[in-house]
Amino acid sequence: MKATHHISFEELANNVTDVFNRVRAAHKAVVVESANGEKFLIKPLSAAKTHRRRSSKRTKADYEAFLAAAGSWHDVDTDELIKRIYTSRTISTRPPVDL
Secondary structure (H helix, E strand, O other), rough: OOOOEEEEEEHHHHOHHHHHHHHHHHHEEEEOOOOOOEEEEEOOOOOOOOOOOOOOOOOHHHHHHHHOOOOOOOOOOHHHHHHHHHHHHHHOOOOOOOO
């Protein structure tokens, strides 16, 4: 963020749209100073980060590793696995709190 610009509260009140447009266009913060000396900062928010796709190409080794993993859980009893998961969620691993 670059240097800030200081304006009075009256200037903000008279030109709200212009001040917001200046903040948005210049990507610079504006400090608004009230008559009693209080200061407020108006600044643009950073852009939301977007999810980036994998930039490198997948190799033959990547595909071979994927295919080798396929079916690796074929011998797991899924009903028993689900039962164990839900059972383990009811067990507290935290020590009791003494007040």
